[in-house]
Structures are given as C-alpha cells and as structure tokens.
Amino acid sequence: MQCFTWNANGSLAAVCPTNNEIWIFETAGSPDISKWTKVCVLKEHFNVISSLNWHPKTNLLLSASTDRGAIVWEQGTGDKKYEFMPQMGMIKEQKANLDAAWNGRGDKFVIGSSSGYVYVGTYSKANNFWVAHPVSKKPQHKASVVSVKFDPGCSRVVASASLDGTVQITSCFSEDLDKDSTSGPFGMVSSYGDVLVTIPSNAWINFVAFSPNSSIIAYGTHDSELNFANVAEVGSSNGKSKVKPEKLMLKGNPLLSGMFISDDKFVGAGFDKVPYLYQGAGKNWKQVKVLDSGIDKVRKAKITGNSFLDKRVYFNADIKLSSEVEMKETDTMHANYINCMQTFASDGTKPLILSTSDVNGYLNWWDVQNL
Numbered sequence: 430m431q432c433f434t435w436n437a438n439g440s441l442a443a444v445c446p447t448n449n450e451i452w453i454f455e456t457a458g459s460p461d462i463s464k465w466t467k468v469c470v471l472k473e474h475f476n477v478i479s480s481l482n483w484h485p486k487t488n489l490l491l492s493a494s495t496d497r498g499a500i501v502w503e504q505g506t507g508d509k510k511y512e513f514m515p516q517m518g519m520i521k522e523q524k525a526n527l528d529a530a531w532n533g534r535g536d537k538f539v540i541g542s543s544s545g546y547v548y549v550g551t552y553s554k555a556n557n558f559w560v561a562h563p564v565s566k567k568p569q570h571k572a573s574v575v576s577v578k579f580d581p582g583c584s585r586v587v588a589s590a591s592l593d594g595t596v597q598i599t600s601c602f603s604e605d606l607d608k609d610s611t612s613g614p615f616g617m618v619s620s621y622g623d624v625l626v627t628i629p630s631n632a633w634i635n636f637v638a639f640s641p642n643s644s645i646i647a648y649g650t651h652d653s654e655l656n657f658a659n660v661a662e663v664g665s666s667n668g669k670s671k672v673k674p675e676k677l678m679l680k681g682n683p684l685l686s687g688m689f690i691s692d693d694k695f696v697g698a699g700f701d702k703v704p705y706l707y708q709g710a711g712k713n714w715k716q717v718k719v720l721d722s723g724i725d726k727v728r729k730a731k732i733t734g735n736s737f738l739d740k741r742v743y744f745n746a747d748i749k750l751s752s753e754v755e756m757k758e759t760d761t762m763h764a765n766y767i768n769c770m771q772t773f774a775s776d777g778t779k780p781l782i783l784s785t786s787d788v789n790g791y792l793n794w795w796d797v798q799n800l
Contacts, residue, residue: 430786431478432769437485439773441468443492445478446790451492451502453511460794468511473500480529485775487535495525499540499550501559517558520548528577532584536606539587541574547589549601564599565622576636582613582643586625586664590634596648598625598663613643615664626663626670630656635699640689641778645709647695649684655697655707657714677707677714686770690780690797696720698767698785702759704795720795726760763787 431445442454442465453469476496483490490502490513499520505512520526524543531538540548540561545568550561563569570591577589585602600620611617618625632652639646644661658674684705687697695714698704703721707714765787773794774782781798 430769430788430790430792432481433784433786433792434481434483434490434771435773435784436483436488436490441483443481443483443490445481445492447477447788449474449476449478449494449496451478451481451490453513455511460792462792469513471502471513471515473515474498476525479525479527482530482538484531484535487531489531489535491529491531491538493526493529493540495527495543497522497525499526499529499538499559499561501538518550518561519558520550520561521563522546522548527573527575530578532579533581534584534606534610537579537584537601537603539577539579539601541577541589541591543573544568545570545572545574545591545593547574547577547587547599549587551603551606564601565624569597569599569624570595572633575634576648578637578639580613580615580639580643581641583607583610583616583618585610585618586615588637588639588646590637590648592633594630594633594650596628596630596634596637596646596658598646598660599623600625613664614661615643618664625666626660626672628656628658628672628674630654635683635685636687638688638695640692642692645689645692647687647689647697649687649697649699651683653679653681653683655679655684655687655714657695657709657712659712675712675714677716680716682766685766685768686785688770688772688780688783690783690800694800696770696783696795696797698770700766702761702763702766702787704767704770704783704785706797706800718800720797721761721763723761724759728758728760762793763789763791765789765791 431447433444451471454465474494480493501516502513528541538550546563547569548561572593600623632650637648655677656674663670682700684697685699695707706718708717769786772780773784783795
C-alpha cells in the first residue's frame with residue numbers, strides 16, 4: 430500500500446495499491462477489511478500515486494502522482510455517489526509530485542515535488558479548474574520535497590520538509606481566500622513566497638507536522654531524531670527569527686510520519702512498525718508510551734538457519750548457517766514499516782482514532798482519545 434485516506438465519517442476509504450489507481454472502498458463503518466466493498470477504481474493518473482488527502486468539509490479528494498499531475502476529485506450524489514469526477518488541475522512540475530495536503534478550509538492545497546518546488550493550488554472560478562503556482566520563481570529546496578503542511582490556524586504559511594536536510598516555513602497569503610483568517614501566530618502574514626525561517630538538520634527530513642495551535646512544528650530526520658521547534662514568533666519576525674529546535678534522539682529506527690493529537694502530544698511511526706506517543710512539557714519532550722504492546726513480544730514464526738537448506742540464496746555457498754542461528758521478529762500489528770498515518774475519526778478539533786498502513790498492505794487503528 431502506497432497511501433490511503435478517509436472521507437469525513439469513515440464510510441469511504443481511498444487506497445493506492447502502489448500503482449496508478451485509486452481504489453474506493455465502502456467500509457460499512459467496520460474496521461474489518463473483509464467486509465469492505467470496492468465500489469470504484471479511479472484510473473486518471475499515469476504513474477504511481479504518491480499522496481491522497483480527502484477533505485472532511487468540502488468532501489473533495491486530492492491526489493498527487495509521480496506522473497507530475499495532481500487531480501481534485503468530486504464525488505457524485507444520489508445514484509451516482511460512487512462516481513468521482515476529476516476536476517482539471519494545472520501544475521507545471523517537471524519531475525514528480527511527492528506529497529499533497531489541503532488547508533483547513535479546503536480552498537487551497539499544497540504540493541511538494543522532487544524538483545524542490547513547493548506549489549500552492551487554488552480554484553479558478555472563471556476557468557473552472559484548479560491552478561497550482563510555485564511559491565517562488567526558484568526551487569524552495571535543493572532536493573526533493575517529501576512533506577508539506579499548511580498551518581492549521583489561517584493557512585497563510587506552508588511548512589516544507591526536504592531531502593536537502595532543511596525545513597522551511599514560507600508565506601503563501603492569498604488576498605481573496607485568507608483575508609478573513611487571522612487566527613494563530615501567522616495571522617498577520619500578508620506576503621507570498623517569503624521564506625520566514627529555514628531550519629537545518631544533519632540528515633534528510635522524512636516528514637513535518639504543525640501542532641493544532643500552529644506554534645510548534647515537529648519533524649523527523651533519517652538519523653533517528655525527532656525535532657520539536659517553537660515557531661510562534663516566526664510570523665512576526667519578517668524572516669529574521671532564529672529557531673533552535675529541541676532534538677530528541679530516538680531509541681529505535683527513524684520515523685516516517687507523525688501528527689499532533691493535541692498541542693502537547695505527538696504520535697509518530699516508522700521503521701519500528703509501531704506508533705510512539707511523545708509528550709511535551711514546555712521545551713522538554715519525551716517518549717511516554719508505545720501504542721503497540723507487541724514490540725516487547727517475539728513472533729511465533731521464526732526464520733532459522735535451517736530455513737535456507739536446499740534453497741538458492743544469493744550469498745557465498747561456503748557460508749554454512751548453523752541451525753542455532755535465528756532471526757526474531759517482534760509480534761507487532763504491522764509486519765513491515767509504517768509508511769502512512771491518517772486521522773480516522775475526530776471531534777472536529779482533535780483526532781480520536783488514528784489509522785496507519787504499511788507496505789505489506791496492513792491497516793490498523795489506534796484509539797488516542799484517552800491518551
């Protein structure tokens with residue numbers, strides 16, 4: 430599974446099975462996938478779909494693909510509720526689109542690309558299609574942009590994470606759309622394309638996320654660090670703010686995705702195959718819980734030295750593995766690394782249930798409302 434997303438009430442799921450298709454499932458409100466019904470297959474993309482995002486208010490489904498395209502899908506009504514009409518989208522990316530996300534209102538989307546550009550898309554009523562423009566004339570980053578997010582408060586800035594080892598916050602104010610949105614620390618930003626802050630790291634960045642009040646960003650790096658940076662003063666500093674993130678060294682492998690479930694709680698997941706809960710008190714963040722208890726258990730099925738007897742394996746034939754050699758796997762709900770995390774249910778302001786997927790095609794749910 431490459432990526433997935435849910436509609437507002439979880440009755441429909443959109444899934445990309447690592448190809449150019451989007452599979453739409455009717456879930457019947459059940460987490461049991463065997464009870465789901467595939468009701469539609471969307472085939473407008475020409476290459477692997479890299480990101481899916483279903484807006485809970487507008488019910489518009491956004492898809493981005495490595496074919497350089499982005500499509501906004503509008504669901505039909507009545508007898509045509511399982512039909513999705515692609516709305517034309519214009520984006521001049523030359524390589525591939527890697528991540529996409531809606532803003533809180535659902536009238537703007539942002540796309541991160543492998544060329545280093547960050548695009549912000551809006552709907553043109555005069556032409557009846559979506560148009561995505563780069564936020565600057567030159568690429569924002571020196572390498573691929575793998576994660577992008579609007580600030581939740583007013584959507585006047587976008588955070589982008591790149592393989593060049595930097596996180597940037599860039600202004601993207603639209604007079605027509607954002608003039609009435611002034612909440613949060615970026616509510617007074619009135620420019621477009623200004624880099625308000627750049628935060629360097631020692632390794633490439635895997636993801637970036639805003640806290641609900643937009644004052645903190647979290648980002649994970651591939652050298653097994655989780656960073657929390659207070660950006661509350663960035664919006665009023667005219668690009669002169671210097672942000673010093675708090676670095677939390679992970680005990681395990683790097684995180685690939687994560688989201689805030691409140692202003693002081695964050696859930697991250699990645700190569701350890703389990704979600705972790707992190708909690709902050711002021712500037713001090715720490716890991717407080719593992720959501721999957723299977724990480725402390727050993728899976729019953731083992732791979733031992735005898736597993737390779739009479740098998741054609743690609744290593745030196747002179748090497749003989751003893752029958753005592755064994756590889757132990759943790760008995761986690763995911764059998765492989767977690768590559769996508771989405772909100773399954775929320776109360777409108779706070780996630781209540783999260784869902785995660787892995788490259789083996791497993792979907793799991795995590796109740797976070799009482800954490």
